[in-house]
Amino acid sequence: MSSLTVPERGEMSVSDPTADLPSRVGLADTLSQTLTLAWRATMKMRRSMEVMFDVTIQPLVFTGMFAYIFGGAVAGDVDSYLPLIITGLIGQTVLTACVATGVQLRTDMDTGVFDRFKVLPIARIAPLAGPMVADLLRYFIASVLTFAVGIAIGYRPGGGVLGVAGAVLLAMLAGWSLAWIFTLFGIVGRNAQAVQGISLLVMFPLTFLSNAFVPTDTMPGPLRAFAEVNPVSLVITAIRDLANEGAVTGNVGWALLGCAVVIAVFAPLSVRAFNRKM
Amino acid sequence: MKPDAPTLVDMTTHDIDLAVRATGLVKQFGDQRAVDHIDLEVRRGEVFGVLGPNGAGKTTMLRMLATLLHIDAGQALVFGHDVRAEPHAVRRLLGVTGQYASVDENLTATENLWLFARLQGLGRAEARARGAELLEQFDLAEAASKPISAFSGGMRRRLDLAASLLTRPPLIFLDEPTTGLDPRTRGQMWDTIRDLVRTGCTVLLTTQYLDEADQLADRIAVIDRGVKVAEGTADELKSSVGQSTLQIQVADPADLPLVAEEVRRLLGEDVVLTPEARRVNVPLARTDQSVDVLVALRDRDVAIESVTVQKPSLDEVFLALTGHDTQDPSHDDVTTTDPTDQTDLQMEAAR
Incomplete structure (x- = not known):
């Protein structure tokens, strides 16, 4: 190893410590920092492809499995179950991907690089929002693959290309919103295993106490009441309207409102918990 | 303290x-x-x-x-x-x-x-x-x-x-x-x-x-x-803890009084004798004074077995400043296991 010397140059002089300094990060800077950290997250995804299994292998396996196991029992035959289950599985798969968002955040926060993020003059929300923006890609892959497998086994979405595109967009937006719940767990959890544990505990009721796999009208009263206000149900109903009818119905509005409520509650909680950790 | x-x-x-x-x-x-x-x-x-x-x-x-x-x-x-x-x-x-x-x-x-x-x-x-x-x-x-x-x-x-x-x-x-x-x-x-x-x-x-x-x-x-x-x-x-220490081990313990005398003549300092180890510890104001001492001892035909010059270590600075060593922050006492080290530490602390 050659000796390490810093050449003396005029331009190496330090910046002026007495200059006026902004006390907050502006909106444009926050956005740019978020996108930079999203870039980092996509580089990471590219280099460890195993983090993509939940949005690639899982839709492939689950879609076929659920359609053929439950199809006959729930809807009489597989073909008439497909419009219900494919759209339901999109909700379920995206929610699983959200769990991974939280777990990966925890793993990431335990590495040294987060220490540097904390001490940089960047918006406190950027290290949270960056990976979440990158995860939009994961939700996109998950929903497109689920539709593709569905179509391969005979699902014909009545909404056509536009309807399906709208459904995919809504699924991505819903994934981003619901991810705030799991991001909060990711921040407050003691370690990655604990985060995974709490997240699954929350994910299962959210998925199964919804209209994802079966119509809610056979559920007992209290369960049904929950299933009908469950944001996951709202999103799945809206996805069904878009993909199967090609219609932008009031249900889409309800889904968007549900997403907004989740963000309004969990985003501030997450940012506050994150700041306290920092 | x-x-x-x-x-x-x-x-x-x-x-x-x-x-x-x-x-x-x-x-x-x-x-x-x-x-x-x-x-x-x-x-x-x-x-x-x-x-x-x-x-x-x-x-x-x-x-x-x-x-x-x-x-x-x-x-x-x-x-x-x-x-x-x-x-x-x-x-x-x-x-x-x-x-x-x-x-x-x-x-x-x-x-x-x-x-x-x-x-x-x-x-x-x-x-x-x-x-x-x-x-x-x-x-x-x-x-x-x-x-x-x-x-x-x-x-x-x-x-x-x-x-x-x-x-x-x-x-x-x-x-x-x-x-x-x-x-x-x-x-x-x-x-x-x-x-x-x-x-x-x-x-x-x-x-x-x-x-x-x-x-x-x-x-x-x-x-x-x-x-x-x-x-x-x-x-x-x-x-605050003293300067370097010259540590000389002589071949024959009978030479030790001679060493002490030479050091007193050259540096005006009293040395710490450890006869059982055939050793003297000489406090130095400047490290290069060790050369004067060694040259003088050769002129007097003192057979030397080993020589070390030690600067005060963090341990010694610590001991002097806090009354306990760096390894064991839960004790105020000096807990040095090596008896020779302890001699050095006590010597440094005494100054």
């Missing part, structure tokens, strides 16, 4: 000349006080060393000043900006390199620097140019596109330091910059830090090694169990 800390705080120093001014810093973890009313003044352009053993509260204090830990009590100003009230402004003035490299393992060196440059608002072209410039300066250009997992410890530290310098911050915090590095890499790191100071940077560093503080720091604060026990230049600290 703790002697009063020799402080060198110049009361006429104006705030504008200070890079860091901390008063009465306190950090409490449960019922343990990790930092206990520490005052610190770091002048612009100097290297200030915080010296102390593991668990003394050095890193905790640094993290408080770096906006990474809440300040429970007291006040800290960085170039006049209050750390608690204006953390964002303080972060713009700081580069921090931690004990463990805080770079992204999944990215290459170039990508790491690009990431941190972009996050701090450098444009695309500027970020690329500055990153390449720093990689070149830190001798990392060849490894620029290798994954960090293939980097050695020294390379990681250098990349970490490079990442702290992207925006040329006027103040750099270095938390134990050479702990765990081999001696050669350590020397290179020291050179880098000296070069940094030449560019006008103020450096606040923590270390467990007296020689590191000695080599780099203009002034040193010694911290023990969250309390500042001494402050001064390296020379002041060392003179």
Whole structure:
């Protein structure tokens, strides 16, 4: 190893410590920092492809499995179950991907690089929002693959290309919103295993106490009441309207409102918990 | 028993000349006080060393000043900006390199620097140019596109330091910059830090090694169990525990009185005799006096078996300042297992 010397140059002089300094990060800077950290997250995804299994292998396996196991029992035959289950599985798969968002955040926060993020003059929300923006890609892959497998086994979405595109967009937006719940767990959890544990505990009721796999009208009263206000149900109903009818119905509005409520509650909680950790 | 800390705080120093001014810093973890009313003044352009053993509260204090830990009590100003009230402004003035490299393992060196440059608002072209410039300066250009997992410890530290310098911050915090590095890499790191100071940077560093503080720091604060026990230049600290010691082992114990006599004649000092080990310990004001002693002994035909010159170690500084050694912060007593070491320590402590 050659000796390490810093050449003396005029331009190496330090910046002026007495200059006026902004006390907050502006909106444009926050956005740019978020996108930079999203870039980092996509580089990471590219280099460890195993983090993509939940949005690639899982839709492939689950879609076929659920359609053929439950199809006959729930809807009489597989073909008439497909419009219900494919759209339901999109909700379920995206929610699983959200769990991974939280777990990966925890793993990431335990590495040294987060220490540097904390001490940089960047918006406190950027290290949270960056990976979440990158995860939009994961939700996109998950929903497109689920539709593709569905179509391969005979699902014909009545909404056509536009309807399906709208459904995919809504699924991505819903994934981003619901991810705030799991991001909060990711921040407050003691370690990655604990985060995974709490997240699954929350994910299962959210998925199964919804209209994802079966119509809610056979559920007992209290369960049904929950299933009908469950944001996951709202999103799945809206996805069904878009993909199967090609219609932008009031249900889409309800889904968007549900997403907004989740963000309004969990985003501030997450940012506050994150700041306290920092 | 703790002697009063020799402080060198110049009361006429104006705030504008200070890079860091901390008063009465306190950090409490449960019922343990990790930092206990520490005052610190770091002048612009100097290297200030915080010296102390593991668990003394050095890193905790640094993290408080770096906006990474809440300040429970007291006040800290960085170039006049209050750390608690204006953390964002303080972060713009700081580069921090931690004990463990805080770079992204999944990215290459170039990508790491690009990431941190972009996050701090450098444009695309500027970020690329500055990153390449720093990689070149830190001798990392060849490894620029290798994954960090293939980097050695020294390379990681250098990349970490490079990442702290992207925006040329006027103040750099270095938390134990050479702990765990081999001696050669350590020397290179020291050179880098000296070069940094030449560019006008103020450096606040923590270390467990007296020689590191000695080599780099203009002034040193010694911290023990969250309390500042001494402050001064390296020379002041060392003179508080005595200078170097010449240790001579003679072949024949009968020569020992002769050695004592020669030393008294040459240096006017009384020596410490350890006849059972055929050894004398000679306190030296200057290390080169050892040569005079040895030459004189050869002229008197004293057969010498071994010779060592020892500088006071951190352990000795610690013992003198705090009354306990660095290894065992839970005891006030000296618990040295090696009896010969203990002799040295007692001798140093006696002065």
